[in-house]
Amino acid sequence: MGRGHMARRNTNRRVGIADVAEKAGVSHATVSRVMNGNAAVDPGIAARVRAAAVELKYQPNPVGRSLALGKTDTIGIVVPDLANPTFQAILRGLSIAAAQDGYRVLIADSSEVTSEEAILAGEARRRCDGVVLCAPRMSDAELEELAPTLHPLVLINRTTIATNTPSLSVDYGQGIQELAQHLVTLGHRRLVFLSGPEHSSSNRQRLVGLDQFRKEHPEIELQMLYGGSNFDSGHDSTEAIVASGATGILAFNDLVAMGLLSGLHERGVRVPEDISVTGFDDIPFAKYTTPPLTTAAVPINELGSLAWRRMREQIQQAGEATTQAQDEFSPRVEIRKSTAAPALKPAS
Template sequence: MSAAERGEQAPLTGRRGPRPAGQATISRVAEAAGVSRATVSRVMNGSTSVNPELAARVRAAALELDYEPSAAARRLALGLTGTVALVVPDLSNPLFQSVLRGLSRAAGQAGRQLLVAESDEDPEEEVILALEARRNADGLVLASPRATDERLRALGDRLAPLVLVYREVPGLDAPSLSIDNAAGIAQVVTHLTGLGHRHLAYLAGPPGSAGNAERLAALRAIPDLDLTVLPGGSMFEHGHAAAGAVVECGAGAVVGFNDMVASGVLTGLRELGVPVPGRVSVTGFDDIPFARYTTPPLTTVSIPQGELGRRAWERLWSLMNGEDGGYNVRYQPRLLVRGSTGPAPS
């Protein structure tokens, strides 16, 4: 340990003179401040273990020499990658593209790169991808994960710092940004029953989807409702394939798991010659960008997709800096009534 690090004075020159020839290095800063290279490194990396007087001396020397530490070297010293990761079930779904866009922009503004992985709706593949992504990134965002609550709780420590989007897992030490699915379904059903509908068909989402479980439970909890549950999925083709079953079950209105499924059944019903909303009304969930451009425009539940990405970054950034990730947020959705819903047929 040098004399300066023991607290002895090693004052800098009081006047800023010409900069030395050549690029400033950590060795020059250490020499000017009268400390070791390790002390300069700790100060530049934001360590609070350095004596405040010495830290001030190092910062003054760095300013005097116009020293800029290498961002790559700093990340290496701290064991950081400069990357954060996002894992989603399906990148072709515009819902997740909106989250990706919001997260990517916010991370980019902070000088971080974004690593993106898709699990193809497979819970086991999702777990493998999440662990691998976390090993190669400084933090992880899981959007609508399909793994069970128990599995996520068991992996929580290995995935931290972690933020959940479109999902809340009780007992998991990770902040979450979720949607009040029950409130969204209640708005849809209130709208449809107000139009005289009593027999509804629900096109279910993927079996592992927590959002699907919450929406289905909310539908089943509504009294005096004739509900038919039909297998579906999360994509356009799943809704399209279910159009015949919708007609066969005789329901006057369809509640799609999401807008992609609802758009698919709209197309399928049109191909079958079934008028919408004259014979069957159709609703979706999410308000993805092209929901307003379907034929007819889709009645759906709007959620703040872009904001979810930005807020996820804010929480992840706090966790990555050793701070609290903040409180969980459950967003209240808003029903948007468009042309795909109308009075129940007599």
Template sequence: MRAGAGDGDQIQEGPARPAGRRGPRPAGSATISLVAEAAGVSRATVSRVMNGSTTVDPELAARVRAAAAALEYEPSVAARSLALGRTGNVSLVVPDLANPLFQGVLRGLSQAAGKAGRRLLVVESNEDPEEELVLALEARRNSDGIVLASPRAPADRLRALRARLAPFVLVYREVPGLGAPSLSVDNQAGMAEIVAHLTELGHRRLAYLAGPEGSAANLERLAALRALATGEPGFALTVLPCGSMFDDGHAVAGAVAECGASAVVAFNDMVASGALTGLHERGVRVPEEISVAGFDDIPFARHTRPPLTTASIPKSELGRQAWDRLQALMSGESGGYNVRFQPRLLVRDSTGPAPR
């Protein structure tokens, strides 16, 4: 006779039955009932052993594991998650996986989460704010917490969905009153360093290759440039609608060459590298005829022709710190204080003295 599913699991339940007596079956088709029958224990005992419980007698646990191995039993991930009240997953939602900026965050977050035994799910919204929210909610249902990297959704929509998204962490964005930890970049300070570098070289006519309209970073960088232009006598700023990718910068190279600017500041390094290529194809020399600066310091920024002047931010460190805060929130602790990282200007060969 089998014992019950309670404390009786600490005693001998019943003799194990031969696992193979029913003949061969497809791998992974065994059920928890078959494992329980083969091991001579209750289904509850099998469940506890498969979930790593330490309350089961070691001899019984060994029988269960042996029967499960013989039957090639694969526990249901969904059932296990339901029983434990957690999935073992965390999610990262990004607007564009092709952007190396987010790949740096992905690497830092993935490594940190992996060391803690968590699987990382990655979701791309393709720069669509509405789709981003739908995907974020779905990701949250399938994970224990999420990281939103540079979310494009309006601040009020994020606040309205706060309870359904929690626990979550913001990266590359700060939303006042949201109540979620954020790791952002001081875009104003980064732009101030770039402009100071260019004005020291004699540049007074600048063009800005604007990023996606829904990007908070783009709005902050543009606002910083406009404020700096207002405070500099004889400073002229031209804003050219662009985007966030290489092709966007390449497509606007003609407008850059014709706008009369002596220096260009791009929304990011991807745009800047596209503009560099487009200008080279048009015979425009960089930096002799026009200087070009980017933002982010993605890995191949140093390998463009010429190497790109840019503002560097600690991408992998942002991912690691995002994990630290998310892990704290998932453990019922405080996510800690918000952090705003100071970009570091890296002067390379794509910027030079303003042409006479």
């Protein structure tokens, strides 16, 4: 509970500037000046202050400093699902980059509950100096309304009309087309796209990319099946994939692909001999699946560290209009062993 006129309780109270001031025989303003080096202080006085601080093991209270300075040196991030390795890697990239500038990261996981996102984002913003929205699932209209209230804000995998909100995007449409092209180049003519969550902006981009692909390759059969976004949903797609007769599979992401690889192995379907499988993202596990997974590599650590750089730019230019930075990453197709030419099957 807060406190008014009551005498201060000393129980468990940590050492503050007032204690150091008393010990050194100076005012608390002087202690603050010495600790921060913000103004000239007589060297003899400064030495006394430092000795007192060391003796009392003084550490400044970050909350008091935050109130006085109007900043917290923390960044919030809202992720739709912290179980997703792509988001984990983005978090790690952001966390490491921000730490290098003395900032920490506060997590909010909406657990794919879209209605929670705006609430979590507002709350994170109030507690922090800025907020990163990672693949937000809210509608475009909601995002347009919310974005100005969150400044400084960095978006990952979404954009807004707002001219001062940096946005880091991956060209999922182009990536999925390149993966499809890879399969076609290998000779595949019957493809399936295992699509992801409906509210996922990156899924919509893949769908747009595949529409374009169909237009350019009318001779290719490209079916759509729902594959979700995790292992289990990929694994659960095994029967539908086998029934489809397709020889080339484009999974929504690496997790779906891994689940499918496992399901196909259980079913005795050989990858890539019988079916080729691709993923997306190139999470760290993708190299180590059996067989190692062909995928479109998204520089997910770089996304996190660039998100920090864009955030830092806004923080440092507080109050000034900034030129919006729209960064778009092109995924790079990483060809591994899960794709090969389709088997020549006897006519039946």
